[in-house]
Amino acid sequence: MQVRVENLKRYFRRTRALDGISFAFESGRIVAFVGPNGAGKTTTLRILATVDEPTAGDAFVDGTSVVEDPEKARHLVGFMPESVPAHGDMTAHEYLDFYARAYGLRDPRRTETVRSIEAFTGLAHLREKTVVSLSKGMKQRVSLARAIVHDPPVLLLDEPAAGLDPRARIELRELLGLLARQGKAILVSSHILTELSEICDDAVIIERGKIVRVGKVDDLLSRDTGRRLVRIRSLSPLPDLLKTVVQMPGVEEGRIEGRYVEAVVGSGDETLCRTLLATLVGRGVPVVEFTHHKADLEDIFMSVTKGETQ
Amino acid sequence: MTAAGAVLGRLSDRVNPIVVKELRQAVRSRIVTGVFLFFLVVQLAIVALALLLGDSAGESLSAGRGLAAALYSFMMFVCIIFLPVYSGLRLAWERSDTRRDLMFATAISAGAVVRGKMLTAAMIVALIYSACAPFMVFTYLLRGIDLPTIFTMLGLGALYILASVQFILFLACIPTSRVAKILLGLAGLAVILWTSGSAAITTSMMLAGPMFFFGAPAAGSIWTPLVWGIIALVLAMGYLHVASVSILQPPSANRMLMVRIYVTAVWLVGGAVAVGWSYVTRSTIAVGIWAWGSTFFFAASLLVGVSERQTWGPRVRRRIPRFLPARGLALLFFSGAAGGVLWAMLALALTWLTLWVMMRLIVLSHALPAPSQVPEEVIPGLAGVACYAVAYTLTAGLLRRGIVRLGARFPHYYTWVLALALAALGSSVPLLLLLVLAYGSDNLWSLMEGDSPLTFLNPVYLGEESGRAARIAFVGLWAAGVTAASIPWFIRQIRAFRPLRPQPGPMPDGAPHG
Numbered sequence: 153m154q155v156r157v158e159n160l161k162r163y164f165r166r167t168r169a170l171d172g173i174s175f176a177f178e179s180g181r182i183v184a185f186v187g188p189n190g191a192g193k194t195t196t197l198r199i200l201a202t203v204d205e206p207t208a209g210d211a212f213v214d215g216t217s218v219v220e221d222p223e224k225a226r227h228l229v230g231f232m233p234e235s236v237p238a239h240g241d242m243t244a245h246e247y248l249d250f251y252a253r254a255y256g257l258r259d260p261r262r263t264e265t266v267r268s269i270e271a272f273t274g275l276a277h278l279r280e281k282t283v284v285s286l287s288k289g290m291k292q293r294v295s296l297a298r299a300i301v302h303d304p305p306v307l308l309l310d311e312p313a314a315g316l317d318p319r320a321r322i323e324l325r326e327l328l329g330l331l332a333r334q335g336k337a338i339l340v341s342s343h344i345l346t347e348l349s350e351i352c353d354d355a356v357i358i359e360r361g362k363i364v365r366v367g368k369v370d371d372l373l374s375r376d377t378g379r380r381l382v383r384i385r386s387l388s389p390l391p392d393l394l395k396t397v398v399q400m401p402g403v404e405e406g407r408i409e410g411r412y413v414e415a416v417v418g419s420g421d422e423t424l425c426r427t428l429l430a431t432l433v434g435r436g437v438p439v440v441e442f443t444h445h446k447a448d449l450e451d452i453f454m455s456v457t458k459g460e461t462q
Numbered sequence: 463m464t465a466a467g468a469v470l471g472r473l474s475d476r477v478n479p480i481v482v483k484e485l486r487q488a489v490r491s492r493i494v495t496g497v498f499l500f501f502l503v504v505q506l507a508i509v510a511l512a513l514l515l516g517d518s519a520g521e522s523l524s525a526g527r528g529l530a531a532a533l534y535s536f537m538m539f540v541c542i543i544f545l546p547v548y549s550g551l552r553l554a555w556e557r558s559d560t561r562r563d564l565m566f567a568t569a570i571s572a573g574a575v576v577r578g579k580m581l582t583a584a585m586i587v588a589l590i591y592s593a594c595a596p597f598m599v600f601t602y603l604l605r606g607i608d609l610p611t612i613f614t615m616l617g618l619g620a621l622y623i624l625a626s627v628q629f630i631l632f633l634a635c636i637p638t639s640r641v642a643k644i645l646l647g648l649a650g651l652a653v654i655l656w657t658s659g660s661a662a663i664t665t666s667m668m669l670a671g672p673m674f675f676f677g678a679p680a681a682g683s684i685w686t687p688l689v690w691g692i693i694a695l696v697l698a699m700g701y702l703h704v705a706s707v708s709i710l711q712p713p714s715a716n717r718m719l720m721v722r723i724y725v726t727a728v729w730l731v732g733g734a735v736a737v738g739w740s741y742v743t744r745s746t747i748a749v750g751i752w753a754w755g756s757t758f759f760f761a762a763s764l765l766v767g768v769s770e771r772q773t774w775g776p777r778v779r780r781r782i783p784r785f786l787p788a789r790g791l792a793l794l795f796f797s798g799a800a801g802g803v804l805w806a807m808l809a810l811a812l813t814w815l816t817l818w819v820m821m822r823l824i825v826l827s828h829a830l831p832a833p834s835q836v837p838e839e840v841i842p843g844l845a846g847v848a849c850y851a852v853a854y855t856l857t858a859g860l861l862r863r864g865i866v867r868l869g870a871r872f873p874h875y876y877t878w879v880l881a882l883a884l885a886a887l888g889s890s891v892p893l894l895l896l897l898v899l900a901y902g903s904d905n906l907w908s909l910m911e912g913d914s915p916l917t918f919l920n921p922v923y924l925g926e927e928s929g930r931a932a933r934i935a936f937v938g939l940w941a942a943g944v945t946a947a948s949i950p951w952f953i954r955q956i957r958a959f960r961p962l963r964p965q966p967g968p969m970p971d972g973a974p975h976g
Binding site (some may be wrong): 200202203205217219220221222223226229231233238239241242245249251253254255256258259262264298302309429 | 471472474475479482483486487490491556563566567568569570712713714721775776777814819
């Protein structure tokens, strides 16, 4: 199962929400779809979910075009939008039952599916409550349950963690992990990059309707965040320590930050950090703390985007 | 699961999901419950007031008729406003560009959505009728009205309410901005209220005689227009239904296929009935009405046709027949600008030809005197209407293609706006220029009469007798000229209308990539 986006364009009058983006991802992968506000993330997801139509270009889910065969593509895609579910006057159970019917599920399979999804998403005890009366976190669960009610191989999640408390975020992360292990291809758009860093295999970074980076998270880390920040604390005076550190090979710059000397080393490779520490100890510097900050998705995002919106 | 449970489960599976959802929401809705209770209270009050303040039932022979009229008017007024607004607002909200409901991204077909909405409206009508019908039937006991009249009125009322709902649902389907949707909705409501006048007239005619079904004076005169009215209403509902479904379908779909099949079927059956009727009665009135309605309908269809897609995606091309004659027929019925224009032009020509032949056959035989015949002027008049429609539409098409060739962006779906703008300009600018240039001149008004060439671009002047021949010759030449100028475009479109050749898809190539 592969999802392929090809030269997708979506214009709203003069605004180019999407300006010819292309990328692809496959089953069993969780893909982070990140970008500043107004970058085109939601527009892309809406087009993939067949809720919106592109101005040009196409996207294919397992070879099925979302433009030419949206009815077929809908069976393959589950979409969880950022907004809370509409039809808030229905109970959570009625809501899920309606969507199960809408996807053509027949009894007794429909009843069993809805029941198992309610259990999977932790909604079983809230099934008789109206959607509007649920908390934000529970509404998000209803929305996720709706997205998976027809067991689609592809999931599109738009800001699924927005507004969730830490516990709900952890639970959501676990749910997504479970779904990925079931072989689903998951595209997650989120602003909370630390959340995504931990669960995503791949990343697509978009800005002003254009893709700026795409690939495996590890590859992007080594490519875009080659430099590492090392923090050293020692018993010797900080100016002396700084002088020693900046003279070492591989150190690009150094500065004093509080009780620490911070050094920027020019490679993502940990070898340089190890050499730096060994040299300092070898020269008799009384090092009491030595840490290096490992780059994550947030660093990639900050390094490749300019924060421009449209 | 018990056998009964299994049967109920199977039945439940057969129900349209939209109906299930809408009814679940309706029974929880305070608005629906409120309207229902309001109905009961007001009807109770009307009956109580009628009994307390009116003549006693024993003395008056028309107490029941008056009360039935009051109850029916109240029910119709509330239903005609409430149900279309309720159904239309919900669909418009669900179809909003910014918050398009996710049910449109499920496996529910566009047809099921419209049918579901209509079925729900029918069920709410049934719910309201369940509150209203007992009061209406009660009026029979007060005398002055019979049960068949009551039930006929209720049936006609239900049909009119459902037609109104279908009309508003059609407007709600039209993809446009929120402000435009509100304006459309208000205009639609105004049309419904305006046309409800005819329903009121029918009702008052039915109530005019004490025994509508049993020898009332009005009974004979009411049936013919009533039956034709019902047929027209049902056909209009059918058209609005297929048009709504067509709008809800994805742009890649063959949206116009069902609409054209439906219209062609109605046009052919209507034409056959009209011709037969005219032939039997030796009166051209029936065929004249059919030709008049068809000409205006297909003239409007030209505007739709010219604004349709100019290219076909794989979805439509997969269904284009390989057999050449079948492909020619498909061109006329499938979505597409050239096919749409040709379809409407062909229908206009055949309509006019049928009318002309029937006029020759019947009028020349002098079967019936003039009042039973369509006036002779209708033939050139309808030809003029068709020529104006073709001329303005194809001119707009030519202009749009010219604008696009110059590098400017002009979406094909706005061609109808250009055609209407051209018609508005053509109708007003020459006359305004004349008014400015010849202001104060003695012969100003004579220059503005029908035989003045300055009025030739204005289709409204078709009604004037003076200069009709010259006007029709002018517009005929104009229509022929733009048709000839559009021939290369027609040929390009016809050549492009080919079935899709199967092509191997690209192979998946591994890990995520840009």
